[in-house]
Amino acid sequence: MFEILEKRFLNDTVCEMQINAPLVAKKAEPGQFIILRTDEDGERIPLTIAGFDRKKGTVKIIFQVVGSTTEILKHKNVGDCLQDFVGPLGNATETEGVKNVCVVGGGVGCAIAMPVAEKFAKDKANVTSVIGFRNKDLVILEDEFKKASKELVVMTDDGSYGRQGNVCVPLEEMLASGKKFDKIFAIGPLIMMKFVVETAKKYNVPCMVSMNPIMIDGTGMCGGCRLSVDGQMKFACVDGPDFDGYKVDFDEMMSRNRMYADFERHKYEETCNLYKKEVK
Amino acid sequence: MAELPNMKMNKNEMPTQDPKVRAHNFEEVALGYDEAVAIDEAKRCLNCVNMPCVSGCPVKVRIPEFIAKIKEGDFEGAYQVISETSSLPAVCGRVCPQETQCESKCVRGIKGEPVGIGRLERFVADFHNAHDGKKEKVPKSNGHKVAVVGSGPSGLTCAGDLARKGYKVTVFEALHKAGGVLVYGIPEFRLPKSIVQKEIDKLESMGVKIETNIVIGKTLTIDELFESGFEAVFVGSGAGLPRFMGIKGEGLNGVYSANEFLTRANLMKSYKTDATTPVMKGGKVAVVGGGNVAMDAARTALRLGAEKVYIVYRRSMEELPARKEEVEHAIEEGVEFKLLNNPVEVLGYNNPNDKRDPKNGFVRAIRCIKMELGEPDEQGRRRPVEVQGSEFELEVDSVIMSIGTSPNPLIKATTRGLDTNKWGGIIVEENTGKTSKEGVYAGGDAVTGAATVISAMGAGKVAADAIDKYLTSK
Structure with missing residues (x-):
């Protein structure tokens, strides 16, 4: 069993936890993920590793409450245990040889973008970060990004904090004004990554993206996490989760991630109702 | 004088759930023989001296011997005979393709149907499980540690055989539940999960440790297993990427x-x-x-x-x-x-x-x-x-x-000195399961690509013997 050692909310729906998982912590690298189950008979969900402390044996996860399992997870408290916690899975983000990088994070994707930005910074790259949120209340990890970046731009869709607009606006400005990046690294909603890739393409800058498809085992057995990369079938769990954004078929991926939308919505409502009843 | 054999041409039929009913439920399809039918079927065995059936069994169950015990009504005795060579009798009795193995060699099959060996094996295993038969003997430890990667049929067999020889065995499983394809692949209506669990419980009561949620190749590498004191490793990581x-x-x-x-x-x-x-x-x-x-x-x-x-x-x-x-x-x-x-x-x-x-x-x-x-x-x-x-x-x-599937890529990618073929299957010596890496043995789908439960079990058994020889001669 994997004990929750710390818990805090970064905003109303995004929660951070430190989990006691020494074996995972020992091997974890930025860009990798874990799979957890909250309880016996729970579903297996993949979450990207948001941080780790090899000495303490802890792994940090950051998740947004989007469905039944994350709702259940939200209600777990310090001292509670998770049923299963397996990893680190997938390949680490490659940061070697990059001198100037732009890390673009969207929403809760910033939880994944942040350790990647830190890793680039640690490897002596100049890091420019662009992070975007719907509004001021949803902004997370701003201080952490500030520390890791030479330059940080915060965007909100409604302009309630930072600049107004999406992450592509400042990215395009920088590229147009001649700012040179060896690489752009984008993590966030699929639609955001798709547009960041399109922007990067215009200026011929390589762009990596981190994919988070539906998954079961996460070890290369079920094939559920497949996606098309340059017309080839790839499996995010063993071939990724990072891929060359130029080659990813985002439209197919977006469609695949909607596969169980009805079931998930229904299950989420059911779970929320259960917790409401408990409170009464 | 021994009783004359039952010369009926056909096997006793296996009672099954009505197709119309079972098509809508996940209960087991085949219901199993009762004691009278099992004895009647056992009497069809001619107890051939040269035991052709045994040569068809990848784990060499002493078939005529266990069938003779059934004839006598000593069902627990029959179980003990099977369990000396097979770690998973209740599983094999259900999912082995007996028609191409033991039963294909049965003399009774020349004229008529062979003896229902699989059905008898299942009966015996179920009898044992239902009567909570004798507790498994905890073998005397020889102090040597062996790691088994994957808790599917090859891994469980290898673990069971080594445990019986006194080794301290730890099985590492990537998923949250042990059993491999027996729990994620083969459906409940063909192989109830409670039966798999019983077989695993038996191994645990013999001292086999099962560690779930550990992906060898990610959480730990094979080299790290050696560093932490395991003296040999069996890789039964199973089928990998689906085609x-x-x-x-x-x-x-x-x-x-x-x-x-x-x-x-x-x-x-x-x-x-x-x-x-x-x-x-x-x-x-x-x-x-x-x-x-x-x-x-x-x-x-x-x-x-x-x-x-x-x-x-x-x-x-x-x-x-x-x-x-x-x-x-x-x-x-x-x-x-x-x-x-x-x-x-x-x-x-x-x-x-x-x-x-x-x-x-x-x-x-x-x-x-x-x-x-x-x-x-x-x-x-x-x-x-x-x-x-x-x-x-x-x-x-x-x-x-x-x-079909191709073998799991994770171990190959993270183990130095482990040779694989162009399809990603681990290369082994056929009669020992020995790989190119010292102390590492492999078997099952990780070697062959998608095959049967019993052939994986056979490979686990062969490797257990080879590991025993390797460690005793070391």
Whole structure:
């Protein structure tokens, strides 16, 4: 069993936890993920590793409450245990040889973008970060990004904090004004990554993206996490989760991630109702 | 004088659930012999001196000996005979293809049907489990530690055999539950999970440690296992990436690999109404392929409420690789066989007038082409050839690709000195399971690609012997 050692909310729906998982912590690298189950008979969900402390044996996860399992997870408290916690899975983000990088994070994707930005910074790259949120209340990890970046731009869709607009606006400005990046690294909603890739393409800058498809085992057995990369079938769990954004078929991926939308919505409502009843 | 054998030509029939009823439930299909029937069937055994049946068994169960115990009514004694060589009798009695193994060598099969060895094995194992027979003996420890990677049939067999010899065995399992394909792949109605659990409990009571949630190749490497004191490692990591056909439309929603579909249904229990893991239920389903896994997927789809299930297979009934019994069960339950057909494209919905139509991106049909059998290939199987201009659409809501797997890539990628072939299978010496890396042995699907439970068990057994020899001579 994997004990929750710390818990805090970064905003109303995004929660951070430190989990006691020494074996995972020992091997974890930025860009990798874990799979957890909250309880016996729970579903297996993949979450990207948001941080780790090899000495303490802890792994940090950051998740947004989007469905039944994350709702259940939200209600777990310090001292509670998770049923299963397996990893680190997938390949680490490659940061070697990059001198100037732009890390673009969207929403809760910033939880994944942040350790990647830190890793680039640690490897002596100049890091420019662009992070975007719907509004001021949803902004997370701003201080952490500030520390890791030479330059940080915060965007909100409604302009309630930072600049107004999406992450592509400042990215395009920088590229147009001649700012040179060896690489752009984008993590966030699929639609955001798709547009960041399109922007990067215009200026011929390589762009990596981190994919988070539906998954079961996460070890290369079920094939559920497949996606098309340059017309080839790839499996995010063993071939990724990072891929060359130029080659990813985002439209197919977006469609695949909607596969169980009805079931998930229904299950989420059911779970929320259960917790409401408990409170009464 | 010994009693004369029972010379009935046919096996005692296996009682089964009514096909119409069982097609809608996940209860076990075959119900098993009772004591009287088991004794009657046992009496069909001629107790041949040269025991041809044993030569057909990958784990060399002393078949005439256990059958003789059944004749005497000593069912527990029969169990003890089997369990000396087989770690998973209740499993083998259910899923072994006996018709091509022990029973194919049975003298009674020359004129009439062979002795129902599999059915008797199952009876004996179930009797033992139901009577909570003798506690497993905890063998005396020899102090040596062996690691087993993967808790499927090869790993469990290897672990059991080594434990019996006194080794301290730890089994590492990547999933949250032990059993490998026995729990994620083979459905409840063919192999109840409680039976697998009992077999695993037995191993644990013999001192085998099972560590779930550890992915060897990720959480720990094989080199680290050696560093932490294990003196030998058996790799039984099983089948890996599912194969797809490489045709258009395989990324559509509703296209599954058999691995994913069965894992959702079995391991994640999505057949239950309160399940947390979803799976597509109902509608029309095409299962592509003709092996046992295809039959499992088709029959599972039926039980999940499909209105129509097709097996789409490019050869004819004769070449169908699945066990005859499984094919018969599938037909009885209402699975329709579309033989000599091959899919060329999966077609999806795409409403041009409404981009938000929830059906967009989901399967609506597969386009197939008819096949005919041409000249035999190198293995003597007649090669299927496309019939030009015979394409047609088959309306379906989901497609389950059941055309095999390639070995798991994780261990190969992280183990120095472990040689693999061009398909990614670990290269081993056939008679020992020894790999190119000192102290590392392997077996099962990780070596052969998709094969049977019993051949994996045979490989686990061979490796256990080899590991014992290796460590005692060290």
